[in-house]
Amino acid sequence: MSNESSALLSRAADAVYWMARYIERAENVARFIDVNLHLQLDLPLEPAHQWQPLIDTSGDAELFRERRGAAEKEQVIDFLVCDAHNPNAICNCLRAARENARSVREIISSEMWEQVNSMYLKTESQRALAESDRLREFLRNIRLDAHMFQGITDATMSHNEAWQFLRLGRQLERADKTSRILDVKYFMLLPSAHVVGTPYDDIHWSAVLKSVSGFEMYRKKHGRITPRSIVDFLVLDREFPRAIRHCLRMADESLHAITGTPMGSCEYPSERSLAPLRAELDYIPVERIMSQGLHEYLDALQARMNTIDDNLRLDFFGSAPLTPLVMAGGVL
Amino acid sequence: MQLSSYQTQGFYDEVFDAQCKARPEARLLLEAIESLQDGELLRCQQAAETLLLQMGITFNVYGDSAGTERIFPFDLIPRIVRAEEWNWIERGLKQRIHALNEFIDDIYHDQRILKDKVIPEEVIRSAAFYRPQCRGINPPGRVWCHITGTDLVRHSDGQIYVLEDNLRVPSGVSYVLENRDLMKRTFPRVFAGLQVRPVDIYPSKLLETLQAIAPPRALDNPCVVLLTPGMYNSAYFEHSFLAQRMGIPLVEGRDLVVQDGGVSMRTTKGLRRVDVIYRRLDDDFLDPQTFRPDSLLGVPGLVDVYRAGRVSLANAPGNGVADDKVVYSYVPEMIRYYEGADPILSNVPTFLCWRDQDRQHVLQNLDKLVVKSANESGGYGMLVGPHSTAAQREEFATKIAATPRNYIAQPTLALSRVPTLVEDHLEGRHVDLRPYILYGREIFVLPGGLTRVALRPGSLVVNSSQGGGSKDTWVLAPAIEGGKNEQ
Numbered sequence: 001m002s003n004e005s006s007a008l009l010s011r012a013a014d015a016v017y018w019m020a021r022y023i024e025r026a027e028n029v030a031r032f033i034d035v036n037l038h039l040q041l042d043l044p045l046e047p048a049h050q051w052q053p054l055i056d057t058s059g060d061a062e063l064f065r066e067r068r069g070a071a072e073k074e075q076v077i078d079f080l081v082c083d084a085h086n087p088n089a090i091c092n093c094l095r096a097a098r099e100n101a102r103s104v105r106e107i108i109s110s111e112m113w114e115q116v117n118s119m120y121l122k123t124e125s126q127r128a129l130a131e132s133d134r135l136r137e138f139l140r141n142i143r144l145d146a147h148m149f150q151g152i153t154d155a156t157m158s159h160n161e162a163w164q165f166l167r168l169g170r171q172l173e174r175a176d177k178t179s180r181i182l183d184v185k186y187f188m189l190l191p192s193a194h195v196v197g198t199p200y201d202d203i204h205w206s207a208v209l210k211s212v213s214g215f216e217m218y219r220k221k222h223g224r225i226t227p228r229s230i231v232d233f234l235v236l237d238r239e240f241p242r243a244i245r246h247c248l249r250m251a252d253e254s255l256h257a258i259t260g261t262p263m264g265s266c267e268y269p270s271e272r273s274l275a276p277l278r279a280e281l282d283y284i285p286v287e288r289i290m291s292q293g294l295h296e297y298l299d300a301l302q303a304r305m306n307t308i309d310d311n312l313r314l315d316f317f318g319s320a321p322l323t324p325l326v327m328a329g330g331v332l
Numbered sequence: 333m334q335l336s337s338y339q340t341q342g343f344y345d346e347v348f349d350a351q352c353k354a355r356p357e358a359r360l361l362l363e364a365i366e367s368l369q370d371g372e373l374l375r376c377q378q379a380a381e382t383l384l385l386q387m388g389i390t391f392n393v394y395g396d397s398a399g400t401e402r403i404f405p406f407d408l409i410p411r412i413v414r415a416e417e418w419n420w421i422e423r424g425l426k427q428r429i430h431a432l433n434e435f436i437d438d439i440y441h442d443q444r445i446l447k448d449k450v451i452p453e454e455v456i457r458s459a460a461f462y463r464p465q466c467r468g469i470n471p472p473g474r475v476w477c478h479i480t481g482t483d484l485v486r487h488s489d490g491q492i493y494v495l496e497d498n499l500r501v502p503s504g505v506s507y508v509l510e511n512r513d514l515m516k517r518t519f520p521r522v523f524a525g526l527q528v529r530p531v532d533i534y535p536s537k538l539l540e541t542l543q544a545i546a547p548p549r550a551l552d553n554p555c556v557v558l559l560t561p562g563m564y565n566s567a568y569f570e571h572s573f574l575a576q577r578m579g580i581p582l583v584e585g586r587d588l589v590v591q592d593g594g595v596s597m598r599t600t601k602g603l604r605r606v607d608v609i610y611r612r613l614d615d616d617f618l619d620p621q622t623f624r625p626d627s628l629l630g631v632p633g634l635v636d637v638y639r640a641g642r643v644s645l646a647n648a649p650g651n652g653v654a655d656d657k658v659v660y661s662y663v664p665e666m667i668r669y670y671e672g673a674d675p676i677l678s679n680v681p682t683f684l685c686w687r688d689q690d691r692q693h694v695l696q697n698l699d700k701l702v703v704k705s706a707n708e709s710g711g712y713g714m715l716v717g718p719h720s721t722a723a724q725r726e727e728f729a730t731k732i733a734a735t736p737r738n739y740i741a742q743p744t745l746a747l748s749r750v751p752t753l754v755e756d757h758l759e760g761r762h763v764d765l766r767p768y769i770l771y772g773r774e775i776f777v778l779p780g781g782l783t784r785v786a787l788r789p790g791s792l793v794v795n796s797s798q799g800g801g802s803k804d805t806w807v808l809a810p811a812i813e814g815g816k817n818e819q
Contacts, residue, residue, distance in 0.1 A: 007599040009587050102388070103563050106575035106582045110387075117388045161600065258600065316600040 006160070012107050013165045014317040015100040019108075019116070020169035022097035026090045027146035028177040029080050030139040032057055035211035037136055040073075042203050051076040053184045057177075058088050081130045081138075090142060091127070094120045109156040112149065119145040164254040168312070171254070175247035176305055181211055182234050183298040186227070205230055212242040231294060232286040244301070245281040251308075252278045258316070270311035277304050333368045335751075338758055344488050344748040345760060346411050357412050357526075357808060364522045365409070370756070377408050377753055380514045389510055391566045391796065404507055405801030407752050408518060411763060411783040412526075415810040421484070421492065421767065422777045424677030427667060429480055429769050432497060434670040436476040436651050440466050450669050451662045458737050459659055460707040461500070461652030463615060465622050469639055471648045472545045473773065478646035479538070479610075480769040481505070481782075484677075486748035493680045493745070495764065497660060500652040501612055504782040504802075505534060505768050506570035509577075511804040512780070527809040529779040534768065535577035538610075541772030542578075545644045546607045554607035557581045557597065559588070561613050561629045571612050585613075590633035595643045608644045609634075615649045623649075657706040657740045658684055681743060685736040694741040695732065698725040701741040702792075703732070716792055718744050747792055750803060752785055762786045764794050765805060779807040 032054050040050065052071040055064045060079075063086060068075040082091040098120040105113050122141070129138040150170070157163050185208045205225050209215040214233065217240055222229040237243035252274050256263050259271060266272045289297045340348050347358040354362045365373065381403060384390070390401035413421075438445050439456060446453045456462055481502025483495040512531050516523055539556065546554030560571035562584050575582035587597050588606065596603035611618060617627040622635035637643045653659060661682040667675045683690040683701070694701060698717055705713030715728045732739045749760035767781035783803040784794035794800040 007581070007597070007601060007604045009581055009583060010598045010600055011584065011587055012581075013600045099563070102568075102572075104582075105388075105572035106580075110576070114387055118386050121385065165600075318598055 008107075008161045008165075010316060010318040012104045012162065014313075015104045016107065016162050016166045017169035017312070017317075019097050019100035019104070020166040021173040022093045022100065023116070023119075023146050023149055024170050024173040025088060025177070026093035026097065027143055028174070028181075029058065029088065029090050029093070030142040030146075031211045031213075032181060033077060033080055034136060034139040034143075035207050037139075038210065039203070039207045054080065057180045057184045059180065060086060060088055077130070077135065082127055091123060094123050104162070107162050109152070111152050111156045115145070115149045115152050119149065161258055164257045165316075168251050168254040168258070171247040171251040172305060172308065174242055175244045175251070176302060178212055178234055178242050178244050178247070179298045179301055179305075181208060182231065183295055186231075186294050201225075208234075214240060214242060228286060228290060231289060235289065236281060236284070236286055245278075248274065248278045248281060268311070268315045270308060270315045273304065273308045273311050277301070277308070333365055333370060333373055333757075335362060335366055335758065338751060338760075340749070340760060342488075343746055343760060343762075344486060344490055346486075346748050346750045346763070347409075348751075355412075357414050360525050361410070361412065361519075361522050364519060373408060373753055374756055376518050380406060380408065380518065383514065384510075387510075389506075389569055391569060404796055405787060406507075406511060406514065407761075407785055407787075407801055407803045408515070409751050409753060409758065410515060410804040410806045411750050411765070412806045412808065413765075415808045417492075418779060418807045419810075420676065422779075424675070425482060425767060425769050425777050426775045427671060427673070427676050428482070428494065428497075428663065429477060429771055429775055431667040431670045432480075432499065432654050432663065433475060433477050433771065435666045436499075436648075436654055437474050438670075439653055440469060440476075440650060445666065445669055448669070450665050451659070455656075455658055455662070456653065459653050459656040461615070461650075461655055463623075463650035463653070465635065466648075466650030469648075469650070470641070472547065472641075472644055475545065475771050476648040476651040477654075478541055478545065478648070478771050480771070481766045482769065484765045484767065485680075485745055486765075488746040488748075491678065494663070494677050495680060496657075497655060497663070498766070499655050500647065501614060502766070502768070503567045503570055503612075504766060504784075505778075506573040507802050508768070508778070508780055508782050508805070509534060509573075511782075511802060515804045526806065528806040529809050531778055531780040534778050535574065537770055537776050537778070538574065539578040539580070541770045541776070542608050542610055542644075542646055544772035545646060547641055547644060550605075550607040555605060556608040556610065557583045557606050559583055559585070559609050559611040559613055561585075561617065565612075567612065574610075580610075585629045585631050588631045588634070590631060590637055593637065593640065593642055595631065595634060595637050606643060608646065610646050615652060618645075618649060655707075657682070657704055658686075658737070661740065680745065683741040685732050685739040685741065690741075691732065691736055694739075695729055697741075698728060700744060702744050703728050703739055703741045706738050706740055712797075714793075716744065719790075719792075744792070747786075747794075750783070750785065752787070752803075754789075759789070761789075762792050762794070763803065781805045781807075 036051065036054055051073050054076055055061050055071055058080060064071070064079055067083070067085060068079055079086055080089055083089045084092070086092065098116050101108060101113055101116040122145070126138055126141070129135065153166065185204065202225055205227065206215060208230065209218050212234065218230070218233050222233060233240060233243065235244050238245060240246055255271055255274055259268055261267045261271060266275050338348065338352070340350070340352055347355060347362070349355055384403040384406065390403050435445060445451050446456060477499045479502060481498045481504060483498060484492050485495050486492050508531055542556045543554050557580055558571055558575040560568060560582055562568070572582055581597065583597055589596055589598065589603065591603065595606045595609070597606050613629055616624045617629045619630045619632060619634040620627045621632050635649065638645050661679065661684060664675045664679055667673065683694050685691045685694055694703065698715070699720065701717045703715040703717070715724060747762035747764060750763050751758040752761040763783050763785045765781050765783050768778045770776045783805045784800050785803055786792060786794045786799065787801045788799045791799065
């Protein structure tokens with residue numbers, strides 16, 4: 001049934017999509033930092049460059065070099081948690097998520113708004129924690145709050161068009177982040193790839209899995225830790241919620257729910273860019289990815305996901321000035 | 333908590349009578365307060381404020397680059413209005429709104445009231461919010477003031493007076509609903525005992541009002557939207573709150589477009605026709621083609637569509653002509669002229685500075701009167717004589733002499749007071765009352781309203797921009813006489 005007033009404004013669709021992306025992003029940055037802190041405890045004699053990959057993961061390496069120089073631990077953490085000039089710092093992600101939520105308060109549920117708002121207020125008031133030895137508690141809170149937001153979202157908001165945009169944003173962001181952490185860790189581990197099976201290697205790969213909360217689920221499915229199985233699990237697993245294939249499957253379902261196009265066919269450019277990617281992940285064997293080169297494969301994957309994002313903007317969000325950029329960069 | 337030290341200090345108090353005894357309607361409330369442990373009320377107050385912050389019930393402070401958000405200070409001690417008194421207020425407001433609407437319609441059509449010399453033509457021609465562009469427009473049902481927030485005050489004589497009509501874009505109703513919510517959590521027992529009339533009905537009534545004014549072709553299932561200047565507007569919370577409670581889209585000017593003689597909004601599925609716009613934007617910003625050409629907030633061409641009857645606007649552009657404080661002084665005459673009856677609610681006696689005799693009186697009594705600019709609101713452009721300095725009076729004397737049309741003066745009213753929590757005890761603070769009136773097919777007065785309180789000791793200015801806060805307003809249901817209570 002199409003009630004005229006149930007139509008979704010382009011601006012509102014844009015805002016819920018970015019609200020979800022920013023919360024997911026904040027959660028992932030918190031995960032990345034946390035797992036590195038953890039790793040540091042296991043490998044206290046590791047060289048200092050252990051923190052550089054975190055910057056590479058976030059995609060802001062250039063900005064970091066400009067503002068901070070060498071990737072020292074404290075500098076990296078400060079840059080990722082609360083640097084006002086880093087649009088992807090946790091605090092800025094939450095601020096942007098909240099500003100977007102504020103612009104669609106009549107569309108999301110009150111409970112969702114209160115969760116985003118209190119998450120933001122709490123993080124702002126707890127910034128000092130991030131500089132203390134309670135940093136891990138701070139990061140854990142971000143993760144739990146983000147999970148709570150998702151729970152509240154799924155339990156209190158009708159699974160309507162706006163909700164589909166929200167899920168679309170969450171899943172695309174999550175797929176992007178999983179691909180990045182895999183890419184960076186793999187790159188870092190390359191020198192030791194020929195000594196597979198050493199305790200050193202094992203600890204690193206465990207860390208990758210833990211950063212996406214995938215360690216236990218991986219064990220159940222694959223048992224022994226090998227780079228090949230980890231790639232298989234994080235890229236091609238059908239059931240693990242942070243595996244790229246799973247994320248894109250959810251994203252594709254949401255996109256079709258939005259457009260009303262039957263599954264398996266395409267009308268909008270955004271559908272045309274998402275569907276083949278999803279199909280590819282359904283069929284490609286992990287050996288093909290490995291032989292092609294994981295880094296090359298993930299790089300191309302990220303580019304294709306960016307195209308999906310561009311097409312979504314053209315298909316649904318209109319050419320209005322983009323709020324997320326303004327929010328993330330312009331408020332300070 | 334001890335109340336014995338409370339002093340009315342010679343002011344009319346809404347809770348205590350002149351002998352400092354509790355008024356009958358307030359007894360239950362006072363008993364509840366007295367039974368609280370020391371510090372309990374303060375704790376409730378702080379809990380309420382934290383809740384407000386968490387729920388994001390805030391307003392933005394203009395001119396603050398850090399984007400500071402503040403909560404509108406809220407005081408837990410409610411103002412109570414007896415059922416009989418409310419009935420009288422309600423009748424008075426209905427009469428007044430009806431007359432004001434007749435007046436606005438008349439001004440933009442035949443101007444009978446000017447031809448009959450009840451109001452000098454010059455007053456209208458010089459009114460800042462008179463919009464000649466609106467001449468000849470026929471809004472659906474000839475209603476121009478759909479949503480009004482009249483400001484009422486009680487003077488030391490115990491009488492209620494109308495201070496301002498606020499016909500243009502009145503705000504604050506969201507606080508009425510949110511304050512009530514907080515009070516129910518804090519004083520559930522008192523609520524049950526007192527039969528406080530519910531205010532939750534407002535969003536449904538508002539939606540009904542907006543649907544009722546849809547263009548005829550869309551009356552079946554009109555698409556109603558709320559137009560906001562955007563999230564950096566100080567009242568943005570209220571805009572999103574009302575849109576949410578009515579379940580209608582909250583749009584900005586950039587979401588709307590005029591096409592094929594109609595107004596549409598940009599959605600994910602293309603353009604959708606809009607039938608009714610509850611606009612929370614001043615006339616000036618509505619349409620750069622008709623009003624201020626530099627406005628980026630509005631929708632180019634909107635007024636043409638409105639004039640053609642293809643979209644309805646609430647409130648109707650141009651209705652601010654009656655918000656002019658000089659025009660205000662003629663409302664009692666309007667009521668006699670259009671309604672053929674004496675006004676139920678009184679105006680505050682008003683001196684018009686463009687009349688020579690009045691002006692002389694005002695200039696000689698600046699230290700006793702309140703001087704107001706004819707077209708400002710929010711507590712700006714105002715001189716409270718008894719609280720003013722010689723330099724301020726000098727400044728106003730110069731302004732009055734330069735543009736007498738722009739100034740009016742009124743006696744300084746001793747606004748009534750309500751006990752208010754100050755640190756750990758109660759003190760009297762001055763209040764006003766803003767009821768909300770809806771006019772679609774008929775006139776509806778919400779049983780309740782925003783009680784604004786001047787939190788600074790002795791202050792008579794209740795505006796939020798000037799250190800004001802708010803209280804819940806409890807309108808009591810009429811005594812039950814064997815029948816069922818009113819809904």
